[in-house]
Amino acid sequence: GTLNMRKSGTESASIVAKLSRGTQVTVYSESNGWAKIKADGKDGYVSTKYLSTTRPETESTPSIPEKTTTKYVNVSSGTLNMRNKPSEDASIIVKLAKGVEVEVISESNGWSKIKAYGGEGYVSTQYLSTTKPGSIPESPDPDPDDEETTVVKYVKVVDGSNLNMRSSASASASIIAKLVNNTAVTVYSESNGWSRITANGKTGYVSSQYLSAKAPESPGNSNGTIIRVDKEYNLTLDKMVEIQMAVNGQTDKKYKTYIREDGLTLINSTKGTVKGTNWRVRGGAGSNYWVVGAVSNNQSLDIKSKVKGSDGYYWYEVNYNKTWVNASPEDIKYNINPDNFVNDPVHSFQFVKLSQLTNMNVSEVNDRILSGKGILQGHAATFTSAGEKYGVNEIYLISHALLETGNGTSPLATGVKVNGRTVYNMYGVGAYDGSAVSSGAQYAYNAGWFTPEAAIIGGAEFIAKGYISAGQDTLYKMRWNPTASEKYGYASHQYATDIGWATKQVKQIYNLYSLLDSYKLTIEIPKYK
Incomplete structure (x- = not known):
């Protein structure tokens, strides 16, 4: 049947709308078994027990089939990334090998919307062909995002000096980036004294002798202050796993x-x-x-x-x-258990309190983090204002903005015209898959973000309201929300379905802290019974 959306959180309230199975809803708040939601352009209340964080399989109803054409992945080496939006900055859903058959739904601006492996996403049109190419090469080049064969190492240079990341494995090759001491890097391969790595969003080569497998005790200089506190939950770890198994956490x-x-x-x-x-x-x-x-x-x-x-x-x-499947109880338990991450200098950053300001040095952040970052360059003070106004860690805001805007270069970041006025959007707020630029720009216009400063500060309010001021103020709590599990006995208001999401987000934030000489942060460790 259908789910009744009512005018208020009570069985006797009048019915505003009837929602069919699989309808996507936005949840504002939950109380006494009722959720305040928006669906189909209307606001109202529904019984919380009929909502799920994963989309249910809907009953199959006859529908007009989409007109699609069959094409094949044709890359010279490596794999083709299928992304959740038509943009180089968008997150990768799955990697497609050479020769994989895909259904093309539509093509626009160099991107194809496709179906592959039961899911939909976007790929660069230039790597699709109408005829099937030869099979996969014996040993494809390592892909910068392929975590399978990688290890994490740390830059070891004298404080105050840098390690040059170069475009090829040669001391005369051009410098792509300068890495400071303790930067965490992903290493793909090592040969003749050079390592092929990715750090801070760039891939290149560094001299292997300046990398160490031994993690530093804390990022950056020893002037940083890290306070550790425990947060106890009236839940056992096994009960938490049982609750999470019910909502099918995903893994690749x-x-x-x-x-x-x-x-x-x-x-x-x-x-x-x-x-x-x-x-x-x-x-x-x-x-x-x-x-x-x-x-x-x-x-x-x-x-x-x-x-x-x-x-x-x-x-x-x-x-x-x-590619994405329901995770095993063992893997869910591993990712929920804080003991597996708390002593790792990088992974412990999933417990950093994002409601606490860093007290960062503005000129230091402009010089070391935002320099060369497109429209975000020179805006450290704006991020500080945004953090102070809405109670959000400024380094987290910067990390979020760098990720969403492709280091300050995306169309939404650099300005889009709506009704004759240029608008900006620094965190991808309201940018929905398939229409990211137009929907994100319309959101910015409605919000009045007509300057980069307005977008940085206004967007911080949205980030704060969604999770951080609701008490989910660590990456761990955004992913797992133990407070809701403790209170309701079921999973609710979780930011992602990927069980490894919190762990995957932390390297960028850790590396931003590595660039700072002084900072203050609190790490809150969940404790289960």
């Missing part, structure tokens, strides 16, 4: 996947098709294992082996080629 990790024997019609010993609509693959041979994901009727699956399950049935181990 590969698992062995199994389907019960009666779920397949065998074509031969290595191939079968799914029999019926309700089958799912699990993370082990038995129905007591967690569901990794769904499969559809008649879907073809490659069979790897056959084993007797814990329930007496035979189970087939099959290839399941989705």
Whole structure:
């Protein structure tokens, strides 16, 4: 049926609208089992228990199929990134190998909206061809975003000096960036005394002798003050895991996947098709294992082996080629457990209180962080004003802005004309997938962000209201929201579905602190019963 959206948070209130399964809603607040929401342009209240942070599979209703064309990924080396928006700065949903077949929905401004591996996203049109290219090369170049084969190391130079990152593995190559002591870098490969690395959004080469696997005790100089506090929750870690399992946290990790024997019609010993609509693959041979994901009727699956399950049935181990799948209880537990991150100098930054100001030195930040960062250059004082006004850590605001604006160069950051006036948007507020520039610009126009300063300060209010002033003032709490789990007994108001999201966000913030000589920060460690 449908969910009633009511005028106020009570069963007797009049019905404003009826919402069908799978409708996306914006949640403003939750209280006494009711959520205040916006849906289909209307405001109202619904019973919280009928909302989920992951989109449910909706009933299949006949619809007019989208007209699509089939094309193939054609890259000379490495993989093609499928992104969530048509922009180089947008986050990567999945990596597509050479020769992968995709359905093209539409093309615009050099970007193609495509379907691949059951999901939709955007790729650069130039890397698609109408004919299938040869197979994947034996050893593709390492991709800057491929975490599989990388290690984190730290720059070790004398304080006050820099390590040059160069465009190629040669002392005469041009300098791309200068890295300060203790900067965390991602290392892809090492050869002849040179390391290929990524740091602060740039990829290049540095002399291997100035990198160390040993982490510093704190970023930057020893003038930084780090205070540690504990925050106790009336929850066990296992209960928290159980609550999170119910909302299917996602991971791009590969698992062995199994389907019960009666779920397949065998074509031969290595191939079968799914029999019926309700089958799912699990993370082990038995129905007591967690569901990794769904499969559809008649879907073809490659069979790897056959084993007797814990329930007496035979189970087939099959290839399941989705990039994002439901995470295992063990992996969810690992990511929720603070003990796994608190002693790591980089990963512990997911516990930094984002409601506390850094007391950063403005000229230091302009010189070391914002120099050469497009429209954000010279705006350290504006970020300080924004942080002070709305109670948000300024380094977090800068990190967020650098990420969203491609280091201050995106169209939304540099100005878009709406109704004859130039507007700015520094945090991607209101920039929805598929229409990021137009929707983000319209939001900025409605908010009155007609100068870069107005956008930096006004956007900080949006960031503060969404999570930080609601008490979710660490990256860990934005992802996992233990307070809500403690209060309601279910997961609510979580920023991301990726179980590794908080850990993946921290390197940039850690490196920004590495550039500062003095700062103040508090690390709040969750403690479960």
